[in-house]
Amino acid sequence: MEVRETLQLRSFAEYKEAYQKSVENPEEFWDAIAEKFYWHKKWDKTLEWDFTKPEVKWFQGGKLNITENCLDRHLDKLGNKTAIIWEPNNPDEESRHITYRQLFVKVSRFANVLKNNGIKKGDRVCIYMPMIPELAIAMLACARIGAIHSIVFAGFSSSAIASRINDSSCKMLITANEVYRGSKPVKLKEMCDEALKNTPTVQTVIVYRRTVEPTPMTPGRDKFWFEELQKAEKECPAEVMDAEDVLFILYTSGSTGKPKGMVHTIGGYMVYTTYTFANVFQCDHFAPTGVKNQSKPKSDVYWCTADIGWITGHSYIVYGPLAAGVTTVMFEGVPSYPDYGRFWEICDKLDVTHFYTAPTAIRALAKQSLDLVNKHDLNSLKVLGSVGEPINDEAWHWYNDNIGKGNSPIVDTWWQTETGGIMISPLAGITPTRPTFATLPLPGIQPVLMDEEGKEIPFKSQKSEGRLAIKYPWPSMARTIYGDHQRYKDVYFSAYDKMYFTGDGAYRDATGNYRITGRVDDVVIVSGHNLGTAPIENAINEHLSVAESAIVGFPHDIKGTALYAYVTLHENQIGDDELRAKIREQVSNTIGPIAKPDKVQFVEGLPKTRSGKIMRRILRKIASKDTSNLGDTSTLLNPDVVKDIMENAL
Ligand code: PRX
Numbered sequence: 001m002e003v004r005e006t007l008q009l010r011s012f013a014e015y016k017e018a019y020q021k022s023v024e025n026p027e028e029f030w031d032a033i034a035e036k037f038y039w040h041k042k043w044d045k046t047l048e049w050d051f052t053k054p055e056v057k058w059f060q061g062g063k064l065n066i067t068e069n070c071l072d073r074h075l076d077k078l079g080n081k082t083a084i085i086w087e088p089n090n091p092d093e094e095s096r097h098i099t100y101r102q103l104f105v106k107v108s109r110f111a112n113v114l115k116n117n118g119i120k121k122g123d124r125v126c127i128y129m130p131m132i133p134e135l136a137i138a139m140l141a142c143a144r145i146g147a148i149h150s151i152v153f154a155g156f157s158s159s160a161i162a163s164r165i166n167d168s169s170c171k172m173l174i175t176a177n178e179v180y181r182g183s184k185p186v187k188l189k190e191m192c193d194e195a196l197k198n199t200p201t202v203q204t205v206i207v208y209r210r211t212v213e214p215t216p217m218t219p220g221r222d223k224f225w226f227e228e229l230q231k232a233e234k235e236c237p238a239e240v241m242d243a244e245d246v247l248f249i250l251y252t253s254g255s256t257g258k259p260k261g262m263v264h265t266i267g268g269y270m271v272y273t274t275y276t277f278a279n280v281f282q283c284d285h286f287a288p289t290g291v292k293n294q295s296k297p298k299s300d301v302y303w304c305t306a307d308i309g310w311i312t313g314h315s316y317i318v319y320g321p322l323a324a325g326v327t328t329v330m331f332e333g334v335p336s337y338p339d340y341g342r343f344w345e346i347c348d349k350l351d352v353t354h355f356y357t358a359p360t361a362i363r364a365l366a367k368q369s370l371d372l373v374n375k376h377d378l379n380s381l382k383v384l385g386s387v388g389e390p391i392n393d394e395a396w397h398w399y400n401d402n403i404g405k406g407n408s409p410i411v412d413t414w415w416q417t418e419t420g421g422i423m424i425s426p427l428a429g430i431t432p433t434r435p436t437f438a439t440l441p442l443p444g445i446q447p448v449l450m451d452e453e454g455k456e457i458p459f460k461s462q463k464s465e466g467r468l469a470i471k472y473p474w475p476s477m478a479r480t481i482y483g484d485h486q487r488y489k490d491v492y493f494s495a496y497d498k499m500y501f502t503g504d505g506a507y508r509d510a511t512g513n514y515r516i517t518g519r520v521d522d523v524v525i526v527s528g529h530n531l532g533t534a535p536i537e538n539a540i541n542e543h544l545s546v547a548e549s550a551i552v553g554f555p556h557d558i559k560g561t562a563l564y565a566y567v568t569l570h571e572n573q574i575g576d577d578e579l580r581a582k583i584r585e586q587v588s589n590t591i592g593p594i595a596k597p598d599k600v601q602f603v604e605g606l607p608k609t610r611s612g613k614i615m616r617r618i619l620r621k622i623a624s625k626d627t628s629n630l631g632d633t634s635t636l637l638n639p640d641v642v643k644d645i646m647e648n649a650l
Contacts, residue, residue: 004324058268065238089333090290112232121146146239153309155610158194218546243267261482268475277320284419286429303329341372348376360612414438420476540591554623564623565597575602
């Protein structure tokens with residue numbers, strides 16, 4: 001029996017039993033799960049923790065290497081199974097299918113390239129690569145030899161690369177010469193060269209040649225991937241690591257300008273991401289009861305559309321799925337190229353069974369003609385996923401009806417870079433789903449709602465709303481912020497006594513289902529009332545003409561702060577005064593007159609980061625007529641919309 005299968009819960013009753021056990025006897029619960037993995041030496045102590053320091057250690061004394069769990073142990077039974085299917089940006093280019101055995105060889109060989117270039121256990125390696133299999137190979141190769149990877153999303157600017165490299169003193173940078181994303185080539189190596197002017201710790205740059213274009217190389221420092229591979233041995237025994245050794249650093253934005261390097265350690269991260277992957281997605285297990293997929297008894301094909309540069313890609317494109325022995329898809333391109341049907345074309349072509357994406361993508365795709373969906377056969381799909389932000393009702397139903405055809409559970413997975421793995425989510429086909437709700441906590445997760453006075457709101461089978469905190473450690477939680485433990489303590493462990501504070505608000509229904517209402521740091525105070533922007537946006541998005549919206553505060557003589565709504569409309573809808581009035585009325589009816597936006601601006605698009613997050617900072621500035629210093633907008637997904645929004649500002 002494969003490891004994944006031994007981890008999977010099979011019914012709602014089994015989930016409830018596991019959950020209860022995980023709360024009553026967490027150490028015994030996690031021991032039994034961790035035992036399903038390959039360790040060189042078993043741990044001496046399951047958990048040691050103190051949230052006041054804060055300090056958390058899982059599986060202390062355990063010795064392992066995560067790549068042996070992702071690769072070596074599958075070779076006997078799954079060696080010829082496809083580990084990664086790579087789908088290129090250009091649909092005319094061929095996909096690549098890499099088996100577990102091939103991946104094992106590639107990782108081992110590249111691990112020797114790292115060693116040959118002076119990388120040792122504990123060294124930091126920055127990876128700035130597009131979505132190509134070599135990105136996964138590079139990260140696994142680091143893990144193989146105990147080096148710490150720090151992946152920087154290959155859409156960040158050169159100054160962002162440099163600050164991240166310097167924050168953790170990376171010794172090496174791995175990149176690609178360039179990449180096609182959509183119709184535009186992106187010159188990654190040039191971005192790196194700019195960054196490298198200010199990164200004294202980098203001694204070597206390994207460059208993967210993704211295109212045939214000439215690449216500027218600095219002699220002595222820059223080396224081509226293929227040339228280095230030719231010099232490398234094929235076999236590379238895995239470095240035996242401690243469970244609490246660092247696996248990777250991943251930067252996430254904070255309330256200040258300086259990004260936080262979240263530190264994840266090996267043992268707990270491996271156990272938790274694999275366990276949650278197996279249970280949330282139920283690959284190769286869950287079959288819907290309807291008509292689908294009956295004629296295709298092939299093993300599942302799981303596709304998460306995130307970029308590996310984000311935590312979603314780390315945990316649920318690479319480590320979780322590979323440790324579970326599943327086939328994982330990597331897509332190089334964008335949902336709109338060559339047209340907005342690309343995602344559905346890939347699902348059809350690869351017989352994707354599990355599709356995991358972000359609400360922002362769903363909303364963008366829902367704006368397009370349904371013909372782009374309906375011309376593809378989506379019959380292979382069994383499970384749909386959502387991550388990264390609250391999914392509004394309209395998007396949820398569009399996804400459910402048009403992509404899942406009402407027959408594929410949607411797992412709305414709430415979690416964070418800091419949590420390492422999914423915290424609150426349905427288990428596909430096992431626990432109930434509910435539109436816009438992330439539903440129930442996973443086994444091992446003890447969420448609590450906190451009131452305005454900082455007291456826990458006990459669960460007494462009644463609806464409640466508050467700030468979301470977690471009161472017990474889980475294996476994949478970040479252990480610190482690289483080089484700044486005090487900041488880790490201040491940001492996450494100071495709001496409430498002996499609790500991890502998530503920064504999110506949540507609503508809990510009478511049966512204990514959670515709905516994440518959005519960041520509480522996006523709260524706007526209007527006339528002394530706390531208003532979350534997310535619920536107002538949800539109310540606006542309910543209007544049939546509306547595709548998406550963003551609410552920010554702007555200074556107001558009487559109210560202190562008033563609300564400004566930026567609204568994008570579905571195709572062929574007209575943004576006029578009548579619609580403005582209807583939107584304001586809708587908010588008034590759903591939340592109350594206090595939440596009515598003073599201004600409603602119809603815009604072509606909302607400025608977004610490459611990960612799809614709305615850049616409220618820019619919108620706030622425009623709403624406040626303070627456009628002198630908008631900051632660097634060039635790293636946005638859609639920098640052009642900013643000009644349009646400014647020109648038509650109210
Ligand atoms: O506000 C929550 C939102 O995204 C935040 C974490 O962002 P990041 O660290 O970039 O990780 C994103 C991918 C895990 C959370 O604090 N968020 C994430 N998932 C959901 C969500 N909000 C609502 N529903 C979700 N499913």
